[in-house]
Amino acid sequence: MNRNNRARHAASALxxxxxxxxxxxxxxxxxxxxxxxxxxxxxxxxxxxxxxxxTILVAAGSFLAxxxxxxxxxxxxxxxxxxxxxxxxxxxxxxIGASLVSxxxxxxxxxxxxxKEGFSNIRIGMFLEIAxxxxxxTGAFLAAFIxxxxxxxxxxxxxxxxxxxxxxxxxxxERNSPPDPLATRLRMNGSFPSEEGGMRQYNVxxxxxGFSLMFGAGALSGLxxxxxxxxxxxxxxxxMKIPFKVSTTTSNFMIGVTAAASAGVYLARGYVDPGLAMPxxxxxxxxxxxxxxxxxxxxxxxxxLVFSVVIALLGLQMLYKGFTGGI
Amino acid sequence: MAHPETPAFTDxxxxxxxxxxxxxxxxxxxxxxxxxxxxxxxxxxRSPADYRVFRGEPSDLKSLGGIIHEVFGLxxxxxxxxxxxxxxxxxxxxxxxxxxxFAAERDRMYVLFTCxxxxxxxxxxxxxxxxx
Numbered sequence: 001m002n003r004n005n006r007a008r009h010a011a012s013a014l015x016x017x018x019x020x021x022x023x024x025x026x027x028x029x030x031x032x033x034x035x036x037x038x039x040x041x042x043x044x045x046x047x048x049x050x051x052x053x054x055t056i057l058v059a060a061g062s063f064l065a066x067x068x069x070x071x072x073x074x075x076x077x078x079x080x081x082x083x084x085x086x087x088x089x090x091x092x093x094x095x096i097g098a099s100l101v102s103x104x105x106x107x108x109x110x111x112x113x114x115x116k117e118g119f120s121n122i123r124i125g126m127f128l129e130i131a132x133x134x135x136x137x138t139g140a141f142l143a144a145f146i147x148x149x150x151x152x153x154x155x156x157x158x159x160x161x162x163x164x165x166x167x168x169x170x171x172x173x174e175r176n177s178p179p180d181p182l183a184t185r186l187r188m189n190g191s192f193p194s195e196e197g198g199m200r201q202y203n204v205x206x207x208x209x210g211f212s213l214m215f216g217a218g219a220l221s222g223l224x225x226x227x228x229x230x231x232x233x234x235x236x237x238x239x240m241k242i243p244f245k246v247s248t249t250t251s252n253f254m255i256g257v258t259a260a261a262s263a264g265v266y267l268a269r270g271y272v273d274p275g276l277a278m279p280x281x282x283x284x285x286x287x288x289x290x291x292x293x294x295x296x297x298x299x300x301x302x303x304x305l306v307f308s309v310v311i312a313l314l315g316l317q318m319l320y321k322g323f324t325g326g327i
Numbered sequence: 328m329a330h331p332e333t334p335a336f337t338d339x340x341x342x343x344x345x346x347x348x349x350x351x352x353x354x355x356x357x358x359x360x361x362x363x364x365x366x367x368x369x370x371x372x373r374s375p376a377d378y379r380v381f382r383g384e385p386s387d388l389k390s391l392g393g394i395i396h397e398v399f400g401l402x403x404x405x406x407x408x409x410x411x412x413x414x415x416x417x418x419x420x421x422x423x424x425x426x427x428x429f430a431a432e433r434d435r436m437y438v439l440f441t442c443x444x445x446x447x448x449x450x451x452x453x454x455x456x457x458x459x
Binding site: 049050051052053054055084088089090091093094101104105107108109111112113115116118120122123126127129130133134136137140186187256257259260261262263264265267268269270271272273274275276277278279281282285 | 338339341342343345346347349350352353356357360361363364367368371372373374375376378379380381383384385388389390403404405407408411412414415417418419421422425434436437440441443444447448450451452453
């Protein structure tokens, strides 16, 4: 109730808002949403943009997607495809191709920073990549047999699920869960720099469940051209009981490899258009790099709220387009 | 973990190397994509943009040989596509580096895990994408 009011308040304050200050970000987001809608309408009314205008607008939208994606740990890819299809009227297959390629850039760019900070656990990442890459390959093959309408519907459901997940309160990680024999044999338990200073130890749980969920995350990534950060974080956060910052950054670390597994298939199929992928990739990369430098110190509560509302709205719109055949 | 003769190579060193590799790969590909993008925009910036209808890419932008051919022709779109190929190659190189790193740590189990991942990636790039 309280949350809804705040979101509505932010929306009503839109025309007067300026872009200054990081606490203005939610308003800025809505403002960009507003202008993109305006330009999207312009685009459909026959008065087509030229390639330069199109490139600049797509790069700006992608920058924002990358920034929010990396700050919230939900990934930029999840909003990229709806952004491109709903506002820029791009065919969903081109959108998925561009998103997939840029997801590699986001993940690798941010991972470079996280790995050095000591948050991500490369053993957990590399072990689970067995599941995500085989899943991604499966998803990429399936994509050829699925209609664009069905893709839009699956995408819409995925968005709604991501929004729901990001609103659910994070369970407090049990600090002293006993070591799991399998995780110990796989040498997955680790430590990370905690907020109180010093290193915090953690023990990984339920490896088989996490592994299966990761296969699903990979399949969704290959099918929809997204990083599937939401499902990956679910697997590591909820099932494997890995501390939030470790699971977010490790998930990010794995996304590049997961996306690379399906990118080859997409490229060979002609889904990757350089003219579209260029602004998307450069925009998302710049946004996610900025996000990665902020995440280490930022409080992301409000941001997650705003972003989840945007994701839910995009999800509903994708479902609508999927069912009415507007895609 | 605490072997009698602990190898000098540790997870931490590997993490630093992985970080550097990812940064280098992404920077290089972003640079190439930007270069191609400038050429593309200078030549085609004024043409109308239209991605509403899916046509698929011409064969020169779908295969490694075709992309390299386009790069030598200094075609903007070809250079962008080459940059994207470098980007796709970055995680593959990261996995290969992981194999080497775990081998240096004498961690056979993780050498095996990363080899499986590399095999899947190479299959996707070389086998499944039949154009390569």
